Amino acid sequence: MAEWLYEDGVGEARAALVEQGRILEAMIEPDDEGPRAGAILSARLTKIVQPGRRAIATLADGSEALIEPPPAGFTEGARLLVEISRAAIAEPGRPKRAIARPAPAGAEPMDGPDLLARINASGFPVRRVGTHGEDALETAGWSELIEEATTGEIAFPGGGLRLSLTPAMTLLDVDGLLPPAELAVAGARAAARAIRRMGISGSIGIDLPTITGKGDRQAAAAAIDEELPQPFERTAVNGFGFVQIVRRRARASLPELLRSDAAAAAARALIRRAERTPGAGAIHISAAAAVIAILEDRTGWRDQLERRRGLPLALRTDATLAISAGHVHIGPLQA
Structure with a gap:
């Protein structure tokens, strides 16, 4: 039976639904991701964009959310409670605001469910795994999945x-x-698995080979239906091999999360490696300047890592390293 593996790491929590040694779904929750879907928050109506249809509200943390639709009778400057239906999504050049709606009558402010609460509510058993010792996530293929989400290159047989x-x-x-x-069938199956594994939602397009036979197109569509759990909607596979899928969107997908801030993702990955690298002395992390800058700025991450390991942390900038090429070793602390 499938089970969730949950790891509470420095800077982020991680979870993977694993069945027979294979990751079916994976999620990462950074500790600074902002208001989560399901949160009920106090907000101030900042701007009415389209009366009765869309407005912008400013949340208590200073971030903005689109309210769709805005409550009737409220004017700019009014305060109200909103429920976050989709968390903000980082996007190069133009981050997407969170999407909210007026909170139900009688609602009280509350945080949205975190990653652990969401997987506990999934119906699958949850096993908490340590951040040192045996690496259950890695055994299931964690690094390979992160590489696929980061590069966008996903191999399948054929x-x-x-x-x-x-x-x-x-x-x-x-x-x-x-x-x-x-x-077409093999690609449709692989694409559906990737969509599930990486938590891809919203509007999704799959470009299959051009297939003219109706039966062949139906076989490709059936492969998607077999691999991708409901709920979702999709079109038929057209004669050019294109099919569109729509899944409810509540948060960023794994590729969006990892690519929106590559330096921060690399910094958290190095901290994870530092937690698991055996040895005594000091933790030495060498990385590109952008990665080291993040680690220097996040004193809470550094303090937590040193506390968990019981070792001091030393950071070194290496201009020859790519953002993804940092490394960790444990050894004597240099004067």
Whole structure:
């Protein structure tokens, strides 16, 4: 039976739904992600964009949310309670605001459910795993999944997917050497698995090989339905091999999270490695300047890592390293 593995790391919590040694779903929750979906928060109506349809509200933390629809009778400057229906999503050049709606009558302010609460409510058993010793997430393929989400290159037998993030939708392009009808089915199955594994939601497009036969198109669509749990909506596979899927969107997907701030993602990954690297002396982290700057700024992360390990932390900037190429070693603390 599938079970959730939950790891409460420095800077982020991680979870993976694992069945027979394979990750079916994975999620990361940074400690600074802002208001979560389901939160009920005090807000001030800042601007009415479209009367009766859309407004902008400023939350207590200074961030903004779109209210769809705004409550009737409220004017700019009014205070109200809102319920977050979709968390803010970082996007290069133009972050997407959180989306909110007026809170139900009688509601009280409260935080949205965190990652642990969400997986506890999923119906699958949850096993908390340590941040040192045996690495159950890694055994299930954690690093490979993170690499796929970061690069967008996902291999499957007979072909591969290329995952691209756009402002309008997430696109998965299928390519390979199998005959078109076989490649369409294999690619559709792989794409559906990737969508589930990486928590991809909202509008999603899958570009399969061009297949003219109705039965072949139906077989590709059936492969999606077999692999991707409901709820979702999809179109039929058209004659050009394109199919669109829509899933309810409450938060950023794994690729969006990892790519929106590559330096922060790399910093958290290095901290995870530092927690698990054996040895005595001091923790030495070497990384690109952007990564080290984040670690220097996040004193809480550093303090928590040193407390958990019982070792001092030393940071070193290495201009020759790419953002993703930092490394950790444990050894004597240099004077």
